[in-house]
Amino acid sequence: MKFGVFDHLDDNKIPLGQFYENRLKLAEAYDRAGFHAYHIAEHHSTPLGMGASPGIFMSAVAQRTKNIKFGPLVYLLPFYHPIRLIEEVAMLDQMSNGRFQLGVGRGVSPFETKFYGLDFAQTQGIYHEAFQLLMKGLTSEELTFEGKYFNFQKVPMLLRPIQKPHPPLWYGTTIPENTPWPAANDVNIVIIGLRNTIEACVARYTEERSRLGKDPKTMPLMGASKHVVVADTDAEAMKIARRGYATWRDSFNWLFRRFNAEPRIADLLPPTFDELMKIGNGVAGSPETVRDWIKAEVEATGINYFVSWLAFGDIAYEESLRSVELYSQKVIPALTRQHAPA
Amino acid sequence: MKFGVFDHLDDAGIAQEQLFDNRLRLVEAYDRTGFYGYHVAEHHATPLGLAASPGIYLSAVAQHTKQLRFGPMVYLLPFYHPIRLIEEICMLDRMSHGRFQLGVGRGVSQLESAAYDVDFQKSGKQYHEGFQLLMKGLSDEVLNFDGEYYRFKDIPMILKPLQKPHPPLWYGLVFPDQATWPAANDVNIITLGMSDGIRAVVDRYHAERAKHGKDRSTSPLVGVTRHVVVAKTDDEAMKIARRAYVKWENSFYWLWERHKADPHIRHIYPGTFDELVKIGNGVAGSPETVRKYIAQETEKTDTNYFVSWLCFGDMAVEDALTSTELFAREVMPTFAGK
Numbered sequence: 001m002k003f004g005v006f007d008h009l010d011d012n013k014i015p016l017g018q019f020y021e022n023r024l025k026l027a028e029a030y031d032r033a034g035f036h037a038y039h040i041a042e043h044h045s046t047p048l049g050m051g052a053s054p055g056i057f058m059s060a061v062a063q064r065t066k067n068i069k070f071g072p073l074v075y076l077l078p079f080y081h082p083i084r085l086i087e088e089v090a091m092l093d094q095m096s097n098g099r100f101q102l103g104v105g106r107g108v109s110p111f112e113t114k115f116y117g118l119d120f121a122q123t124q125g126i127y128h129e130a131f132q133l134l135m136k137g138l139t140s141e142e143l144t145f146e147g148k149y150f151n152f153q154k155v156p157m158l159l160r161p162i163q164k165p166h167p168p169l170w171y172g173t174t175i176p177e178n179t180p181w182p183a184a185n186d187v188n189i190v191i192i193g194l195r196n197t198i199e200a201c202v203a204r205y206t207e208e209r210s211r212l213g214k215d216p217k218t219m220p221l222m223g224a225s226k227h228v229v230v231a232d233t234d235a236e237a238m239k240i241a242r243r244g245y246a247t248w249r250d251s252f253n254w255l256f257r258r259f260n261a262e263p264r265i266a267d268l269l270p271p272t273f274d275e276l277m278k279i280g281n282g283v284a285g286s287p288e289t290v291r292d293w294i295k296a297e298v299e300a301t302g303i304n305y306f307v308s309w310l311a312f313g314d315i316a317y318e319e320s321l322r323s324v325e326l327y328s329q330k331v332i333p334a335l336t337r338q339h340a341p342a
Numbered sequence: 343m344k345f346g347v348f349d350h351l352d353d354a355g356i357a358q359e360q361l362f363d364n365r366l367r368l369v370e371a372y373d374r375t376g377f378y379g380y381h382v383a384e385h386h387a388t389p390l391g392l393a394a395s396p397g398i399y400l401s402a403v404a405q406h407t408k409q410l411r412f413g414p415m416v417y418l419l420p421f422y423h424p425i426r427l428i429e430e431i432c433m434l435d436r437m438s439h440g441r442f443q444l445g446v447g448r449g450v451s452q453l454e455s456a457a458y459d460v461d462f463q464k465s466g467k468q469y470h471e472g473f474q475l476l477m478k479g480l481s482d483e484v485l486n487f488d489g490e491y492y493r494f495k496d497i498p499m500i501l502k503p504l505q506k507p508h509p510p511l512w513y514g515l516v517f518p519d520q521a522t523w524p525a526a527n528d529v530n531i532i533t534l535g536m537s538d539g540i541r542a543v544v545d546r547y548h549a550e551r552a553k554h555g556k557d558r559s560t561s562p563l564v565g566v567t568r569h570v571v572v573a574k575t576d577d578e579a580m581k582i583a584r585r586a587y588v589k590w591e592n593s594f595y596w597l598w599e600r601h602k603a604d605p606h607i608r609h610i611y612p613g614t615f616d617e618l619v620k621i622g623n624g625v626a627g628s629p630e631t632v633r634k635y636i637a638q639e640t641e642k643t644d645t646n647y648f649v650s651w652l653c654f655g656d657m658a659v660e661d662a663l664t665s666t667e668l669f670a671r672e673v674m675p676t677f678a679g680k
Contacts, residue, residue, distance in 0.1 A: 016432075016436040016501070016502075016504075017436045017437065017439050017440075017504060020433070020436060020437045021437075024405075044425065044429070045425075045497060045498045045499075045500060046498070046500060047500055050500065050501065051433065052426075052429035052433070052500070052501060053397065053426055053429045053430045053433055055395065055397070055398050055401075056397055056398070056401045056429075056430055056433040056434060056437070057401070057433065057437075059397075059398045059399070059401035059402050059405075060401050060402070060404065060405050060437060062402065063366075063401075063402045063405035063406065064405060079423070079426070080423075080426075081421070081422075081423065081458070083386065083387075083457070083458055083459075084394075084395055084421070084422075087386070087394035087395045087398075088395045088398055090358075091362075091393070091394070091395055091398045091399065092398060094358045094359045094362055095359070095362045095398070095399075095402055097359065115425075115497050115498070116423070116425055117423075117425070117492075117493070117494060150459075151459060152457075152459060153456075155387050155457045155458075156387045156388065156457070156597070156600065157387075158353075158387065158388065158389055158392060158394075159358065159392060159394055160358065162359060258498070
C-alpha cells in the first residue's frame with residue numbers, strides 16, 4: 001500500500017511568489033514524510049491551476065526534494081511541441097536522479113483546449129500521435145516520425161532520461177472502459193470517482209492484466225484520489241476543509257461559469273465539503289477518522305495507492321503542514337502495518 | 343561596469359545528470375560571488391546545448407540562488423507555443439521573486455529550426471509576431487491577438503510576471519543594423535565576435551538611442567561575451583582552456599558537420615584556444631592577465647557588461663569553480679564603480 005499527493009496548484013488567494021514557495025515547502029514535507037509521489041495537474045487559463053507550465057514547478061520540486069517521486073498528472077500532450085516535451089521529460093528525470101513519473105493525457109477540458117488554440121475534436125488524434133512520438137523520442141538516438149499531425153526527420157535526440165526505457169507511465173481515468181490500455185501497457189492509474197467506480201476500474205484493470213498473463217507481483221499502482229484534511233480533532237479538520245473546499249470549488253468552476261456550462265463531473269463535486277463527505281468523495285477528520293476512512297475505502301475498492309489532495313483552496317500553509325505531519329505520523333504507519341506485505 | 347556569465351550547457355563528456363549537478367554548483371558560486379546575470383543559451387538537437395528546454399534548467403537555477411539574475415539568452419520564440427511561453431516566464435519570475443531576464447530571439451540556426459520543424463524562412467516574421475504577442479500576453483488581463491501566425495481571442499491571462507510590465511528584455515546581435523530595435527525599446531544587448539565589429543554595434547546602439555532622446559546615463563546593459571579561464575598562472579589557465587575548448591568546439595560545429603554544412607564562423611571561433619586568443623576573442627590567464635584583457639576589451643568596445651563563458655567543454659568543475667572565485671575576488675573588484 002503506497003500513499004501519494006495530488007495538487008492542482010489552485011489559487012490560494014495569496015501572492016503567487018509566496019504561493020509557489022509554500023507549495024515547495026509542502027513538497028519538502030511530503031518528501032520527509034515518505035510519500036511515494038507528488039502528482040501535479042496541468043491547467044491553462046483558469047485559477048484552478050496556477051502551475052500552468054508544470055515542468056517549471058516540477059523542476060523546482062526536484063531541487064527541493066531528495067526521495068519523493070514526482071510528475072504531471074497529467075501532461076496534456078496535444079498542448080506541447082513533441083520535441084520540447086521529450087526534452088523536458090529527459091531533463092527532469094536527469095535533474096532528479098531518476099524520480100520523474102510521466103503522466104500522459106489528452107486534456108479533458110474543452111474550454112482549456114479552446115483557449116490554448118486547439119480544436120477539441122482533433123485532440124484525441126493528436127494525443128495518440130504525440131504519445132507514440134514521446135515513446136519513440138525518449139528511446140531513440142535519432143527520431144523520424146511521419147504522422148497526420150507531426151513530421152520529424154532524423155532529429156538527433158541528445159537528451160536521454162535516466163530511467164530506461166522511459167520514466168514510469170501514469171494515466172488518469174473515470175471509467176472502467178479506459179483501463180484496458182493502461183493495463184496492457186503497465187501504466188499506473190489514478191481514478192477519479194466514487195467508490196463503485198473505483199472498484200469497477202480496479203476490477204477491470206486487474207482482469208485485463210490477468211487475461212494478458214501479467215504477473216500480479218508486478219502490478220502497477222492503481223490509485224484513488226481524494227480531498228483529505230487531517231487535524232487534531234474532527235471539528236478542526238471539518239472547519240479547515242469547509243473553507244478550503246469552497247475556494248477550491250470556486251476555482252474549479254471558474255472556467256465553466258465563464259462559458260455558462262457545467263463540469264462533466266459536477267455530481268462528484270457538490271457545493272459543500274459536508275456533502276462531499278456524504279457521497280464518500282473526501283474526508284476531513286482526526287488521524288483516527290482519516291485512517292479508518294482510508295482503510296474502508298481501500299478494502300472496498302482494492303486500490304494499492306491512495307492519493308490525497310492535501311493542499312487546496314485557501315487552506316493555510318500551516319494547516320496543510322499540520323495535516324501532512326499527522327498523516328505521516330499517525331495515518332500512514334497504521335495503514336501500512338495493517339497492509340504489510342505477506 | 344557589470345559582470346555576467348553565459349552558458350551553452352554544452353556536452354562535458356560526462357553523464358548528463360552530473361553535468362546539471364555541476365552547473366548548479368557553479369551557479370551557486372556565481373550567486374555567492376556577486377555576478378549580475380546568468381545567461382543560458384537555447385539549442386536543440388545538438389550537444390552544444392543540453393538545456394534544450396532552458397526554462398526547466400532555469401527553474402532549478404532559481405532554487406539554488408538568491409540574488410543572481412538569470413534568463414535565456416535567448417528564448418527562440420518561434421519554437422514555443424506563445425501561451426506556454428508566457429506561462430513559463432510568469433512562473434519563473436514569480437518563483438525567483440523577480441530575477442528573471444527575458445532574452446528573445448528568432449533562432450539563427452537553420453539546422454536546429456529544421457530539426458524542430460520550424461520553417462526558417464518564415465521564422466523571422468513569426469518571431470516579430472510572437473514578440474508582440476508576448477508583450478501583450480504578459481500584461482493584458484484578457485488576450486486578443488489577430489496575426490498571420492497567431493490568433494487568440496478573449497484568453498484569460500491568469501498568470502502575471504512579478505516585474506511589471508514585464509521582465510527586462512535582452513537581445514543578441516552581431517550586426518549594427520540589428521541594434522535599431524533594441525535601442526529604441528530599452529533592450530539590453532549582448533554581442534560577440536571581434537572587437538571592432540562589436541564597437542560598430544555598440545556605437546550604432548547608442549546613436550540610435552540618441553535619436554530617441556535617450557541619454558547615455560540611462561543606457562541598458564551593452565555586453566560582450568567571451569570564453570574566459572582564470573587560474574593562478576597563465577600556463578595553468580591556458581592548459582585548462584586548450585583542453586576544454588577542443589570539446590566545446592567539437593560540440594559547436596557538431597550539427598553543421600552532421601549535415602556537411604559550414605556556419606562560416608571559423609574566423610570567430612577557430613580550431614584551437616591559442617588561435618582564439620590570437621584574434622582576441624577569449625582569454626585564459628592569471629587574474630592579472632585577465633584584468634588587463636578585460637580593461638582593453640572594454641576600452642575597445644565601449645561595453646558596460648562583460649559576460650564570461652566560465653565553464654565550457656569538458657572543463658573539470660573544480661577548475662571552473664576556481665576560475666569563478668579568482669575572477670570574482672581578483673578581477674571584478676578592479677572595475678567596481680567604473
